[in-house]
Amino acid sequence: MKTAFSALSRFVDRRQAFVYPAPAVIALFLIVIIPIGYNLYLSSAKWTIGLGQPRFIGIGNFIDLLSDERVLNGVKVMVYFSGLSLSLEVALGLLIALYLNREFKGSEIVQAIYIFPFAATPVAVALIWRVMLNPEIGVMNYLLKSVGLPGSLWVSSPQTVIPALVLVDVWKWTPMITLIVLAGLKSLPHEPYEAAQIDGANALQIFWYITLPLIRPVLIAALMLRSLDNLKEFDMIYTITQGGPGIASETLYLYSYTVGFSFFKAGYGSALMVVVFLMVLVFNVVMNRMRLSAKNT
């Protein structure tokens, strides 16, 4: 017994590099690698859940995908939604962080209230927005009309649906960017600021030539974190519009969900998922390059 134990302990000692990470590696393998592998396999198969077995069709799904107008629409919606919401969130998040990054009375309370949207449950918040944005019975139009402005169709018109969804996304996620940037601002060195002040630089110059270059790696990291969620934004759009009106707010991610879990076409849905995966991957590789080069300069 004792020898068996010491043999085991010697075995562990010699292979620490393999043994200690093993549980994490196994868990990762089970919940990440296998599903991705299975998804890749399904993307080359034709299969409606419940009807027969997956049938291998090679790149057939990807050929179908090229002539599917909802795929192009999905990419366009994704670029429009993510482009607008990410840039607004980063810009606003930075401005608000700069504003909050100073001593004033009650700053802690203001910050606590400010992160509230970010802490709330996405689906619950989205359901409330869905009612608020209704042009007939929603409170948004009531507010607009009560100050004499014309009402908007918000998410009920193909022209305004994306800006309206961006509004909700910005309301919810800007605080997250602010928090990250604020942490970055607090860790900046004081010396360059003192030197600039002695040289007589104004506030704008200090921001442009000192703060922005110093904070850039943090900004890009915040953008990457946010973009991971934003590019696969699902719960909010699904709850508020389900991709409507028509397909005006149907991102590629939403479309692949509809194909997979509403039409039960697991093969084609998986192929769409692969495209989303590649888009997110490419975006993040580019962002990572930018972050590294920002750090090195």
Added chain:
Amino acid sequence: MKRRSVIVVLVALLCAGMVSTTAFAAVDWKQLRGTEIRFLMNKHPFTTFIEPRVPEFEKLTGIKVILEAFPEDQYRHKRTVELNAGGKIDGYMIMPGQDDLHYWKAGWLQPMDAYIADPKLTEADWDIKDFFASFIKASSVEGKQIGIVINAETSLLSYRKDLFTKLKVKVPQTMKELEETAKFFHGKEIDGKKMVGITLRGKKAAATSQWVGFLYSFGGSWTTAQGNSNFGSPQSIAAFKFYGDLLRNYGPEGGTMLHWAESTSIFMEGKAAMIYDANVFKALYENPKESKVVGKVGYATIPAGPAGRLPHVSNWSLSISKTSTPERQKAAWLFIQWATNKSNCLAALLAGVPAGRASAWNSKEFKSKDDHPDWTANTMKSFEIGQPQWNPPVINVPEIRDITGQVIVDAIEGKDVAASAKKAAELMDKKMER
């Protein structure tokens, strides 16, 4: 004289005894005691109604029943995934109009005809003819009974009785009158509120289940006799156009995003003169906690189009899983039979779950408690004239409904309906699976 009456009494007693023994002998309810069956259920008023009564069935039969209920969206996924994985399911709730062909082709639906015909398994008193014929047909595939209706639905035109009386407006009987009535009310200021003429569902796939009554009433159909899409026909195009124009011109703003929740909310806020949606939403309109129009609503059948008055019927049914064992399937049948017997259907109806049995609707118990005889009369009329095919007759119902919904959205947005319908017809021909 005395002796004769004694004999009469004796004979009568003997007959009564024979009748009751045969009635009890016909189905041995204990024949499968000890069996355990599992039903997957939607969290639906019917489930709420039947769950507390299950011990009564367990006592009667000695069969143990496990009911597992899930919210609807999650339920549909779970049911498909579990049946696909071959889990131990003996019965489940299904909307035949939505899923029957898919489930039939997948081999998940056990036909019930043999059980119904077997006097050892089915009481004569259960009487399939007592169910409305439209629902028996709606719950069958290729002539096989695959489900028994537990929740019978149709759609009604609900209108503001108080305003119609006050302004001396007649209830529309034709589609033309429907449009005129909607126009009359649209934009009128009533009690400080600007009214809309009518509210309807306009949200893509969700709209098709209400629009279908217009499709039939205009003489259109999902498919031609040859099985191709019939959306290119002038009748179908007229139905798309009428529905879209009605909602755009005389409906609430943002028509393309109206699901039933939005549409009924607008009506319950007192902002719409009419609404066409599921008859069961009476429970919402007449609920004083949620609605501002309680007691002010009248109910009518769908107005007649060029092809007549043709609403749809839809239903939830209980089905038996084909993946189960013969023993457990029989036990599942006993459960379904019991759950849909005359007294349970009546009790369900009294509890607000619209049963599929005529006897329940015609009973004195129900009629004496009925606060809305116009709702009852028009619901029953719609059950009689209802079209059982409320969804496209294909396996991939959600996909075809999605394609159909796009034409409805285009019609509401005032685009070229004929072009959109023809495009949808082509896509439908390519995508339909049977």
